[in-house]
Amino acid sequence: MxxxxxxxxxxxxxxxxxxxxxxxxxLEFELKIINIMEGEQLKxxxxxxxxxxxxxxxxxQGLVLWESRAILSYLVAAYGKTDELYPSDIxxxxxxxxxxxxxxGTLYMRLxxxxxxxxxxxxxxxxxxxxxxxxxxxxxxxxxxGREYAAAxxxxxxxxxxxxxxxxxxxxxxxxxxYKHAKQxxxxxxxxxxxxxxxxxxxxxxxxLADMFKAKMNQTGGS
Ligand SMILES: N[C@@H](CCC(=O)N[C@@H](CS)C(=O)NCC(=O)O)C(=O)O
Numbered sequence: 001m002x003x004x005x006x007x008x009x010x011x012x013x014x015x016x017x018x019x020x021x022x023x024x025x026x027l028e029f030e031l032k033i034i035n036i037m038e039g040e041q042l043k044x045x046x047x048x049x050x051x052x053x054x055x056x057x058x059x060x061q062g063l064v065l066w067e068s069r070a071i072l073s074y075l076v077a078a079y080g081k082t083d084e085l086y087p088s089d090i091x092x093x094x095x096x097x098x099x100x101x102x103x104x105g106t107l108y109m110r111l112x113x114x115x116x117x118x119x120x121x122x123x124x125x126x127x128x129x130x131x132x133x134x135x136x137x138x139x140x141x142x143x144x145x146g147r148e149y150a151a152a153x154x155x156x157x158x159x160x161x162x163x164x165x166x167x168x169x170x171x172x173x174x175x176x177x178x179y180k181h182a183k184q185x186x187x188x189x190x191x192x193x194x195x196x197x198x199x200x201x202x203x204x205x206x207x208x209l210a211d212m213f214k215a216k217m218n219q220t221g222g223s
Contacts (some may be wrong), residue, residue, distance in 0.1 A: 004060040004075075005030045007046070012036070013108070014068030015056040017164045021072055021157065023196040027079050029058075044187050069100040072157040085157050095151040099143070099158035107136045108165045115172060119213040137169070137179050144181040146185040148188060155192050163189045167202060171210035 006022075006029035008015035022029060034040045034055050041053040050057045050066050057066040060078070065071050075188055076086040117123035140162065146149065151158040166186050168178055172175040176183045190198060 002061060003028045003030050004058050005032060007032045007034045007057040007059075008055050009034060009036055009048075010130045010201075011208045012055055013164050013168055013209070015066050015200045016205055017157075017160050018056045018058075018071055018075070019060075019161060019201045020164075020193060020196055020198065021075055021085070023201065024085065025075065025079050026083075027075065067104075069104055069157070069161055072100075072160060076141070076157060084154065087156065091139045092152050092156075094160045096156050099112055099150045100161055102139070103158075103161045103165055106141075107140060107162070109167060110136075111137045111169060111172075115213055118216055118220070119209070123219070133174070137166075137174070137182060139176050140166070141179040141182040147181075148185075150185070155189065159185075159189050159192075163193065164202060164206075168209065171206035172204075172213055173210070 002115060004027075006018065006125055008018065008031070010016075010019075010033075021027075034046060034057075036055060041047070041055065047053050047065055048056075049059065052066060054069050055071050056071060057064065058071055058075075059065075060074075063074075065074055073086050077081070080086070110129070114126065114129040114133045118125055149155050150162055163186070166176070166182060167190070170186065176186065190203075193202070
């Protein structure tokens with residue numbers, strides 16, 4: 001059986017969650033870097049495979065998949081020795097899916113809405129967008145009240161996706177102190193992931209991306 005091909009860029013947040021999961025599963029990829037900063041995702045071969053031309057993308061023996069959270073679910077189902085990371089109990093799975101959709105459509109989306117226009121095109125920060133982001137972090141904090149992990153009584157792919165988002169916020173100096181449950185959960189998840197090259201695969205890359213944002217802020221005078 002051939003190994004899945006993984007098209008990615010190391011600092012890209014959705015790529016980081018896949019790399020961490022692969023480490024947890026002991027899964028090898030054939031790694032192919034797509035440098036989106038150089039426009040490599042727009043090359044005809046890549047667009048023919050993924051018309052949305054985004055990373056992460058996997059090709060597992062002809063099954064081409066993008067959207068990182070869909071990739072996470074697939075990889076656990078296909079390569080996990082157990083269903084622990086994506087429980088098959090439908091009530092637990094429903095919560096995992098809800099958290100994944102919340103991350104995709106609300107939390108991570110609001111992070112990118114607020115930070116990315118400054119990071120990539122030097123646009124001024126928008127306080128309205130910051131308020132929307134704070135609101136979403138508040139919702140996460142409420143979800144995590146009284147829980148050790150986001151969706152189950154143990155670590156799942158919901159924690160993995162949210163961990164990438166929240167650690168990115170922390171690296172961007174978003175003040176997490178007021179969100180006590182989220183902050184405690186973040187430290188718990190970092191500890192859980194430490195044996196899986198967390199620093200190398202996620203922590204250091206979150207800082208790398210945050211440094212791009214900070215450099216842009218310095219260039220534009222922090223407006
Ligand atoms: N929701 C997608 C987001 C994918 C995405 O936006 N990827 C960015 C890099 S972080 C990308 O490939 N951008 C280049 C492009 O869209 O052309 C996921 O979670 O996989």
